[in-house]
Amino acid sequence: LNLGGIFPPLATPFSPMQEVDYAQLEGNLRRYASIPFRGLVVLGSNGEYPYLAPRERLEVVSCVRRGLPRDRLLLAGSGCESTQATIELTVSMALVVTPCYYRGAMTSAALIRHYTEVADASPIPVVLYSVPANTGLDLAVEAVLTLAQHPNIVGIKDSGGDITRMGLMVHKTRQEDFQVLAGSAGFLLASYALGASGGVCALANVLGAPLCQLDRLCREGRWQEARDLQHRLIEPNMAVTRRFGIPGLKKAMEWFGYYGGPCRAPLAPLSPSQVEELRGSFSANGWL
Numbered sequence: 001l002n003l004g005g006i007f008p009p010l011a012t013p014f015s016p017m018q019e020v021d022y023a024q025l026e027g028n029l030r031r032y033a034s035i036p037f038r039g040l041v042v043l044g045s046n047g048e049y050p051y052l053a054p055r056e057r058l059e060v061v062s063c064v065r066r067g068l069p070r071d072r073l074l075l076a077g078s079g080c081e082s083t084q085a086t087i088e089l090t091v092s093m094a095l096v097v098t099p100c101y102y103r104g105a106m107t108s109a110a111l112i113r114h115y116t117e118v119a120d121a122s123p124i125p126v127v128l129y130s131v132p133a134n135t136g137l138d139l140a141v142e143a144v145l146t147l148a149q150h151p152n153i154v155g156i157k158d159s160g161g162d163i164t165r166m167g168l169m170v171h172k173t174r175q176e177d178f179q180v181l182a183g184s185a186g187f188l189l190a191s192y193a194l195g196a197s198g199g200v201c202a203l204a205n206v207l208g209a210p211l212c213q214l215d216r217l218c219r220e221g222r223w224q225e226a227r228d229l230q231h232r233l234i235e236p237n238m239a240v241t242r243r244f245g246i247p248g249l250k251k252a253m254e255w256f257g258y259y260g261g262p263c264r265a266p267l268a269p270l271s272p273s274q275v276e277e278l279r280g281s282f283s284a285n286g287w288l
Helices: 022-032 054-066 083-089 108-121 141-147 163-172 185-193 208-219 223-243 245-255 272-283
Strands: 005-007 039-042 073-076 095-097 126-130 153-158 179-182 198-200
Touching: 005 039, 005 208, 022 054, 039 054, 054 073, 108 126, 108 141, 126 141, 141 163, 153 163, 163 179, 163 185, 179 185, 185 198, 185 208, 185 223, 198 208, 208 223, 223 245, 223 272, 245 272
Parallel strands: 005 198, 039 073, 095 126, 126 153, 153 179, 179 198
Antiparallel strands: none
């Protein structure tokens, strides 16, 4: 399973009445089909999956699967707090976030046991997902190296931004069938330079084609062009992730012809001054 390339973690569109808007989701998918993504991620952090009912999660996955070109991969989030619930959802899904509600008890041994049970039961490959900004929990490198030996665990999406850690994971798993994915556009070039396979980048919902161009430049060894492009992506990426989060991402999507729409409560819309700051991060780098 080759994970090399760019994956946008899809935003889930909601109507003004806070219902999942499947027609708008299909419209976004039609536009994404023309961009050379390796695949799509559904029900990741950007998909507001904690705010979706179990039935909605399955319907969103089904909708995306129907609209996905045959040559694209679908990584679907299935991280639940309990191991059994994760196994049940993972029948059709593969990106598994670290359980974190009882954070103090989530030792490396507990996480290794959790992921091993999930991977043993899953009929499809599992990708580990470490996103400490959301979970407050970092999947330790030693745990990753142990899990990389499992035949049904094929990679990790690491959103922490620690390049030393990413390089170490690439280096120490080079004998395994295991791939490391950068979890943000802000450190994509640095990750590729250290041997990462691809990226799952929120910014790809907005600037998908430029991110695929950066992927291509890195693979072709055109590092000066890649560096120039990476520099222009850092500020917009920070704006739609750490600075303004999903409300910022959805607002930016609308400027580039996609449907963003509202977030589900309690995520609040941006204020007018925040919208202007967000716009400035794109316009100052030549995107608007």
